[in-house]
Amino acid sequence: MSNLLERLRRRGWRMTAQRRVVAEVLDGEHIHLTADEVLARATERLPEISRATVYNTLGELASLGEVIEVSSVGRAKRYDPNAHRAHQHLVCAGCGTVRDVHPEGDPMVGLPDTERFGFTVTGVEITYRGLCPVCGAAAPEEGPESD
Amino acid sequence: MSNLLERLRRRGWRMTAQRRVVAEVLDGEHIHLTADEVLARATERLPEISRATVYNTLGELASLGEVIEVSSVGRAKRYDPNAHRAHQHLVCAGCGTVRDVHPEGDPMVGLPDTERFGFTVTGVEITYRGLCPVCGAAAPEEGPESD
DNA sequence: CTCCATGCAAAAGGTTTGCACTCCC
DNA sequence: GGGAGTGCAAACCTTTTGCATGGAG
Numbered sequence: 001m002s003n004l005l006e007r008l009r010r011r012g013w014r015m016t017a018q019r020r021v022v023a024e025v026l027d028g029e030h031i032h033l034t035a036d037e038v039l040a041r042a043t044e045r046l047p048e049i050s051r052a053t054v055y056n057t058l059g060e061l062a063s064l065g066e067v068i069e070v071s072s073v074g075r076a077k078r079y080d081p082n083a084h085r086a087h088q089h090l091v092c093a094g095c096g097t098v099r100d101v102h103p104e105g106d107p108m109v110g111l112p113d114t115e116r117f118g119f120t121v122t123g124v125e126i127t128y129r130g131l132c133p134v135c136g137a138a139a140p141e142e143g144p145e146s147d
Numbered sequence: 148m149s150n151l152l153e154r155l156r157r158r159g160w161r162m163t164a165q166r167r168v169v170a171e172v173l174d175g176e177h178i179h180l181t182a183d184e185v186l187a188r189a190t191e192r193l194p195e196i197s198r199a200t201v202y203n204t205l206g207e208l209a210s211l212g213e214v215i216e217v218s219s220v221g222r223a224k225r226y227d228p229n230a231h232r233a234h235q236h237l238v239c240a241g242c243g244t245v246r247d248v249h250p251e252g253d254p255m256v257g258l259p260d261t262e263r264f265g266f267t268v269t270g271v272e273i274t275y276r277g278l279c280p281v282c283g284a285a286a287p288e289e290g291p292e293s294d
Numbered sequence: 295c296t297c298c299a300t301g302c303a304a305a306a307g308g309t310t311t312g313c314a315c316t317c318c319c
Numbered sequence: 320g321g322g323a324g325t326g327c328a329a330a331c332c333t334t335t336t337g338c339a340t341g342g343a344g
């Protein structure tokens with residue numbers, strides 16, 4: 001289950017119409033919206049919602065650990081509600097599509113102690129880059145390159 | 148090896164005073180400057196250099212593959228000249244310090260075929276998060292406060 | 295001599311902030 | 320009813336762009 005709203009309510013998160021709409025818009029799988037996209041979708045359901053509220057809410061959800069800020073795709077941050085299952089991202093260089101993918105083991109073991117420089121390592125973000133089936137077929141050898 | 152300027156010259160890159168200064172400022176290990184920091188350091192040596200030229204030059208170095216754009220630290224992109232040795236980043240959540248770390252094997256094997264959804268995977272970026280020795284000691288169980 | 299690179303400044307995103315007003319708990 | 324949440328708009332930060340000038344090859 002991925003009921004973000006439910007989880008938030010259970011945490012005693014103060015609920016308003018705006019917050020509910022933002023949480024609803026974010027809920028789901030393979031959701032990686034920008035703040036602007038969240039605003040657009042939220043506005044469809046609640047025309048009076050403001051950009052500032054969207055940013056406030058997204059920032060709060062992020063610091064609650066209920067959504068993850070993804071900054072490795074495009075200039076604008078994206079917000080990923082799949083915060084309760086460890087996963088990584090697979091990004092298409094052609095169309096920007098982002099898929100959630102799941103690790104086989106703990107990716108943090110990939111960093112040996114000798115490479116930690118005394119850091120306490122608490123997390124790891126992995127972004128795979130490539131071409132999705134559609135973009136890979138559309139530009140097998142005439143992609144965005146110029147030798 | 149670490150001589151970015153030399154490499155660029157060898158590639159027939161058109162050389163100007165501005166481009167030389169940008170390349171010099173970027174050269175080295177564990178260098179992860181923002182465009183603004185590059186501009187500041189470049190201005191010390193060449194006061195008439197402009198912000199637009201710094202951006203032009205950084206963008207060009209990135210598309211030449213001579214520097215890597217790192218977007219996972221803070222709001223501004225950072226530019227990493229260590230483009231010729233596969234590596235990953237270790238970022239301190241307290242002070243923002245970035246260290247280059249080196250993988251044991253090929254991190255791309257971590258993504259099984261069953262998780263590729265038909266994508267052609269061409270690369271992977273890994274960012275480890277944690278606390279550096281200084282920040283870890285300063286705030287062992289409290290938030291990083293800098294007051 | 296010919297382009298390409300540069301400088302300037304304005305504009306284009308994307309995000310944050312200050313403040314008065316609203317309304318959830 | 321109190322204080323957190325909201326809306327509005329301006330400020331801010333980062334990056335891009337247009338155009339005339341200048342310098343590398």
